[in-house]
Amino acid sequence: RRTDIFTRGWWVSNHQLFAVHQVAERVEALGQFVMKTRRTLKGHGNKVLCMDWCKDKRRIVSSSQDGKVIVWDSFTTNKEHAVTMPCTWVMACAYAPSGCAIACGGLDNKCSVYPLTFEKNENMAAKKKSVAMHTNYLSACSFTNSDMQILTASGDGTCALWDVESGQLLQSFHGHGADVLCLDLAPSETGNTFVSGGCDKKAMVWDMRSGQCVQSFETHDSDINSVRYYPSGDAFASGSDDATCRLYDLRADREVAIYSKESIIFGASSVDFSLSGRLLFAGYNDYTINVWDVLKGSRVSILFGHENRVSTLRVSPDGTAFCSGSWDHTLRIWA
């Protein structure tokens, strides 16, 4: 049986199970798979670097290298708001849970919050709130469960939790040995944790209360560009410049899958799970999107369409589609 997975000596003589594909042997294989671009969002004048979905399942915010941040109703492809940041390389953007504000930042080393309004002489820039201050570029940001708190990751090697209203630093997270490139908040109601990935090849899990690193994984061979929790919160996936994506089981405290192929030699920039966690969508620097069967370890589809690197990828809140952003200046909705 032809498989596309690395087994890397996971089979131990006493047949302990360390890899997800071993446990998933009896799981039914996926059927035929067809996904197409359903919307193309044109409007950015330069590389799209980041995007995030609104909880209403159709609006999105996106940011680009030229400092533009745009809010779209991606269903109709209408642009609803736009702001130009005073810095270039807006590498991070996020939609607030209420749908009434966005956060963004990049080379300005800050994370700023913009309330969204429909005022006639809308001047979003004037209402901007400067929240986070790092000593190097902002690589990622995310609101927690409300509009009042933001979690940031930075090229200065730290992550931090901020109070939006006052700009106060609530907690900082130290441990990465180099730039932190990504973060994701755990979906659980009970735990208060998040995972981050960095240029030190490490993925680290943090306790938001104490600021402590509670788990750390170092199996990638290069920068980790993207981390995303499995929907149950018991695992997370990573995408790296080493051209692989990996799955880490948090309760077993180990890597349990590597998603790779000999033909994939460019780095994975962004990953996200489908609603059930069965599929992992990964955008790559070779302009493609690979769709992986998380349980079986095999690739189920490759999606062509973008004309430059895929830099960002997120599945919609209800799992009906995913959005990819690219250095080709466009965003695409796939379903």
Place this chain on the structure above:
Amino acid sequence: MLAHRAPSCPLLKPIPPPALQIEALMMEMQSPDAGIKTQTQTVMVANIPHAVTGNDIMQWILQRLQITAEEALHLGDLFVKYGYIYPLQEPKNLTLRADGSLYRFQVSCTIYLAKKNIKRKGILEEYEKEHYNMLNQKINYKWDFVIMQAKEQYKAGKERKKEDRYALDCQERAYWLVNRTPIMYYQQAIMKTRVKSSVSLGGIVKYSEQFLSNDPILSGCLPSNPWISDDPEFWDLNAKLVEVPTRMRVERWAFNFSELIRDPKGRQNFQLFLKKEFSGENLGFWEACEDLKYGDQSKVKEKAEEIYKLFLAPGARRWINIDGKTMGITVKGLEHPHRYVLDAAQTHIYMLMKKDSYGRYLKSPIYKEMLAKAVVPQEGVKKSTGLFGRRHLRSSPSPIILRQQEEEAKAREAANTVDITQVMSKLDRRNQPQKEAPPK
């Protein structure tokens, strides 16, 4: 750091100390007389102080070390890769470009140590003292410069804005955490409990299988996937607090407690059930705790007090039933309230709802009725492309408008409540004079 726990891998990875020769060279590069001339560079609209160009770095190395251009470029490239110098314009591209590309120096290990020494007036940790002395020996001839730089930075640091200082302190602490002895992480590793792989992986597989039918990309959705059919009816049927939810949605509430409590409609239905069991205050308390944890930092003290009065104080209107020990910890913590002060109580109540109420809820008439009433949409008609291609795409009200409407509705509700109490008190006043009329 916890290394990958395969049988053959070492448990700990040794962390190499910073190369002292590189440190010394970095110091020289930044020195005001013999170093590279730095200046404030403008990148787009941002002013970046103390920046140097890649070409400057190349030239300096060439002159200083008298090596070939190829060697100089390679060395400079290594400095960037190891983080001693960082690029400003393409932050992820850790290479040295011998052109006008901008770079900046990372604050060096030596200066950190010297600063710390000054700040703490000679009190350093053991491993720090060792390192400090070693550095002193190796670059003794440059030591005055190091101390001067450290003093400058310390002074400047004191005058800096609070936020800047905070951020810089973070950077320093980060540096030291990375270079600390690994003993601490080893201890953490021993204390953590781990689950057997097969058990944990089994859970991951089970979750995927359970949610497969709910995964629109894999199993489709009814009446249709809006992105494919251009018909947003699926979203209308699954609106946040829709009158009648779909069957799939109500069935999901039975998968696990988290699915129920995360869905606003599910929570609403669960609250109805709890009220019947006279434990409605449990959910109310849990929601108040969430609001405390994720809300405005400035309102923490005020909210904690309100929650205490409403749910925890003896004789409180919505008193929650928690064990004596938890109550004790909570009350003690409330003397100095912070965002997580109610964690113990919140967890207790969450577990109570999950392990106790939830099971009964799923068997209750309230849930069963919801399930029976639930809608099963018909599969939608294939999309009609019409003469001009895509059907007209309906826009939806902005979340901004929706929030306004919600707030107006709440305000109206609050106003109505006030009216009722006013009416009641009017009635009371009319009755009273008859009772209190003194006997003639």
